[in-house]
Amino acid sequence: MKIIDWYILKRFLVTFLFTLLILIPIAIAIDISEKIDNFLEHVDLGFYQIVDEYYKNFIIYYANTFMPLALFIAVILFTSKLSNNTEIIAITNAKVSFTRFLYPYFIGATLITIISLGMNHFVVPMSSKERKQFEKEYISSARQKNELKRVTDFSLQLTDSTYIFIRSFNTETKSGYDFTSELYDGIQLKSKLVANRISYNDKDSTFKLSTWKLRKIYKDRDSIFSGTKIDTVFSFTPRDLIYKSALAQEMPSGELSEFIEISKKRGIKNLNAYLVELHKRTSLPVASYILTIIAVALGFRKRRGGTGVNLAIGIGIMFVYVFLMKISEVLGAVAGVNSLLYVWMPNLFFGCLAIYLYLNARK
Incomplete structure (x- = not known):
């Protein structure tokens, strides 16, 4: 079985990287079309500076953001291909259970989850700080700059x-x-x-x-x-006066946790926007396991219409997941609610769906 495990794991990771490399250029092309006028307004802004200070960090941010989506699409494409080529039939005829069939997928999902956790908690916040500084200087409007620049009627418990x-x-x-x-x-x-x-x-x-x-x-x-x-x-410092959720994206998780604890002691009433950002850094990578089970269960059985049907169903599920995730982030940032519960709500909902599909696929 080790040969099959390596075969599935290698093809799974290759398909994942291929999918990710397709999504990133699309995101860059859309972003360039939106911001080309802002770049051209600044005659002193060179091509190298744009790539080094903005798009390098843009790629880091969106590569990490697209990881669960790329993983989900990659698993559906690869598993559906195995099913269409009747390779799964040969595997099941060899008395390999669905649970055992999931092992190489879970190894791949674990690798991606570990990388995503490290990027979410450490790499992306530092990268976002440089990217947002570039946006503030060359892209943001005067109104957006003033929102972060000026604080009025502020109170703080030291x-x-x-x-x-x-x-x-x-x-x-x-x-x-x-x-x-x-x-x-x-x-x-x-x-x-x-x-x-x-x-x-x-x-x-x-x-x-x-x-x-x-x-x-x-x-x-x-x-x-x-x-x-x-x-x-x-x-306190002037930075402590700016309670904007955007600043949370620029703090590594250790600094963000410390900031939340200090702010609680200072009597800041609503820190849920910061708590949502902190919890999201763990919940999104962990979703890789849930999405992997759903994707394998969808692609495991051969369907009339082939890969296209599975891919269409998968994209629909991803749309619902992203929609619920955005709603949960907004609701979790409201004062007085349990932000941890709201951030993990999409995972809980799709976790139940994954369990149902897993039990159904085992039959």
Whole structure:
């Protein structure tokens, strides 16, 4: 049986790579047609820079995104070909069960899952950071740039007793105005620091407050101090003020988990957009096993119409899976819901379908 295992595994992986190499150029061609005007607007933007800073990272991102789809299509194509060539009939006549027949497929799916997990958790976030920086500089509109640049009416809990409030802050210039810091002892206000302007210094990680006033509250009296300028330290940076789900895609999983934990301690109410991104990095690669079972079960039996019918059914199933995945991501980002459950919901649903098809194929 080892010869057949190697034969199936080799053909499976070759078909997978071939399918992936077909999907990537299509994605690149569509993207170029949409962004060619943006590239031509910048006369200083060279071909090498576009390829190195954008399309290199574009290929990494979409190769990882297309892996489950390419795997699903590859398994259907290859298994249907085995069935049409009556090779599966010879295998089953040799008393090989459907479960045993799945072994080489699962070895291939495991290899792809491991690669996808590594890319999702480490490689793609670093690559996305460079790609999004390029998009921000050369592709994004002025409105999109301002969404990430300016923060208004922001509050943050730094510790159990310290809270800050900022009326407006520009994350590009790293300065803002109407800043307030309050220190509490339980529910009792102990001190309040206000400043007309606040700016951040990257060199020494300090904040400069302009036209500031500090009020300290005691049992029998208050003390008020004021000044023109003062340098001080707070346990946050300008990046902490930007709570956008897009930033989660730029963080490796370790950094993202740490960011979520710190944000929880700071009292940020809705972090589900970040949790969805974190859970999705595991759920999508694991879906390779589910999609493999479904694809093998579809292509295992010879059908009237051949490979085309199986492929059409498979593409329909993939469309439903992607549709449910996108819906679950949106619903999982809503405040107050269990983001883990919503992210894994498509896998649970299609897992039940995979079990049904597996039991049916075993008969």
